[in-house]
Amino acid sequence: MGINPPLITPIHMSAAYEFPDAEAAAGIFGLEVDGHAYSRLGNPTLNVLEERVAQIDGGVAALSASTGQAAVTLAILTLVEAGDNVVASNELFGGSWSLLGATLKRFGIETRFVSPEDPENFDRATDGRTRLYFGETLPNPRLRIFPIAEVAGIGARHGVPLIVDNTLQPFTCRPFEHGAAVTVYSGTKYLGGHGAALGGLIVDSGNFDWASSDRHPVMTDPDPAYGNVVWGERSRRLPDTRGRSSYLFKARETLLRDLGMSLSPFNAWLILQGIETLALRMPAHSRNAKRVAEHLTGHPKIVAVRHPALAEGIEAEHVERYLGGGFGPMVTVELEGGRAAGARFIEALRLFSHVSNVGDVRSLATHPASTTHRQLPEADLLAAGITQGSVRLSVGLEHPDDLLHDLDQALAAV
CATH class of the missing domain: 3.90.1150.10 (Aspartate Aminotransferase, domain 1)
Structure with missing residues (x-):
């Protein structure tokens, strides 16, 4: 007799996964075969959460992180290097302001804060080293709606993706329909709804061609952090949802691997319960x-x-x-x-x-x-x-x- 599938997503509390043979292990680590190796990079429970949040936003893939702050950090650091800059709204959550204005500055990454009241401020602050725009759908606590389409349109002219923190408006606002390239969330907030678990998510719309943009050498140049792989080319070989986003594939295999901002499977399970309502x-x-x-x-x-x-x-x-x-x-x-x-x-x-x-x-x-x-x-x-x-x-x-x-x-x- 077969085992009926569970109604509720199981919690996979395992640090590592057994390989069927040496060839399969080499394929997973060589980024040629999809599969789990270690829960710092991925976990079956986390995969369910990522797929559901991607579906809510209409994106092609998502990546989970230990907190919302970790998600914002990963989303930004995946695209920038020392000498680059970010143009960000000056109406932000305090933690994001501190990250952009102080912490990233220590690593040689400049943030140019502008008022979103006039979207053209983003255009005026853009130069050849601008890698992304950043804003919040409903800035906390200013509560003035961010002009998503206007800023995304400016970014489209320059090849600059707009990352929108949609933490306060999941389900009710769909930034991808207005041109945003990426959304980020603190799953601790309304996605979970119960305040019992920390977690964060990054979602890729699939509408931005990371691999062909001259503005993003981190996606098109060989990466010495992983055997000189070109992320925009290698990620397209994998069939699963993670493979449909070269941006999130790089985030998972480099920064999530190196910084260890992994979401607990139990916390992912708790957030999944909240998403149902x-x-x-x-x-x-x-x-x-x-x-x-x-x-x-x-x-x-x-x-x-x-x-x-x-x-x-x-x-x-x-x-x-x-x-x-x-x-x-x-x-x-x-x-x-x-x-x-x-x-x-x-x-x-x-x-x-x-x-x-x-x-x-x-x-x-x-x-x-x-x-x-x-x-x-x-x-x-x-x-x-x-x-x-x-x-x-x-x-x-x-x-x-x-x-x-x-x-x-x-x-x-x-």
């Missing part, structure tokens, strides 16, 4: 966040409320174009009274948890200027839309009446 959760988050934003607008103790549902002009057009009528799960409020008022407000919340994470089914709150963006100078905080009185709300799936009551009682304590 993603299509239900994201619209519900959006509805609750819209209720919260509208309720707080005009409150005498609040200077400003930011949420895509409140956007006007070109920003409202971007919301309709890129979110398809949805509004997103995040709300940022600026309290009168600055940092002290923000602290009192957060400490008075009862249903909202005070944590630095976002993307849980439960509601969360934090003060960006003293936590996630603490390392930024004051001028850069303001450029990112953050004041000392800003509080970021990750609106969960609790009953909206309970959420509004908690916010009202906390504001009364300010």
Whole structure:
């Protein structure tokens, strides 16, 4: 009697895999045959997660990593060398800002931060050593939709791929349909939805020809890190989903191999459980966040409320174009009274948890200027839309009446 297949993806907790013979082992390590050798490079459970996230975005392949920050790092480092530069939005998550503005600088990689309010800023900052553009679909906590198509179009003229961090809008925004070449995710956030597991994903759209672009010698020149292989040629020989992306094939076989940013199979399994309800959760988050934003607008103790549902002009057009009528799960409020008022407000919340994470089914709150963006100078905080009185709300799936009551009682304590 045969064994019926499991309904739930199994967790393959194995560091290594037995080869059937010496020839097969040589073929796998020689990149001629697809197969697993060591879980630092790939694992059956991870493969399922990668395939599903690629399908969600409409991409040809995906690569998992230990965290969202690891995914962003791998996505960028795969394309750059010392002397190259990146043109990035100045409206970014604090960790990405630090990576691009400080850490990569130590390795001779320059980041040119520009305002996405005028997409042509990306064109003006581009030169012959620009390897990629980088932005966030819904910048955290600025919450102004990134002009994906406009920047991707500029990149197409120069042969520069656009990498979009779509962490806050999985399923509801599809950057590939607007010209983005790559998406990155923190799977810790809305993909998982439960806050129980760290993880990251990189997805290749399949729309950018990495192998024929003169701008990307890392893909077209022999790579001494792996026997002078030319990644754009060798990766096309393999039949599986990893073989359909020369970019991710290089990322897997060089940087993931060398830096060891591998995702745990157990964490991959946890994120897979969250993905099963993603299509239900994201619209519900959006509805609750819209209720919260509208309720707080005009409150005498609040200077400003930011949420895509409140956007006007070109920003409202971007919301309709890129979110398809949805509004997103995040709300940022600026309290009168600055940092002290923000602290009192957060400490008075009862249903909202005070944590630095976002993307849980439960509601969360934090003060960006003293936590996630603490390392930024004051001028850069303001450029990112953050004041000392800003509080970021990750609106969960609790009953909206309970959420509004908690916010009202906390504001009364300010």
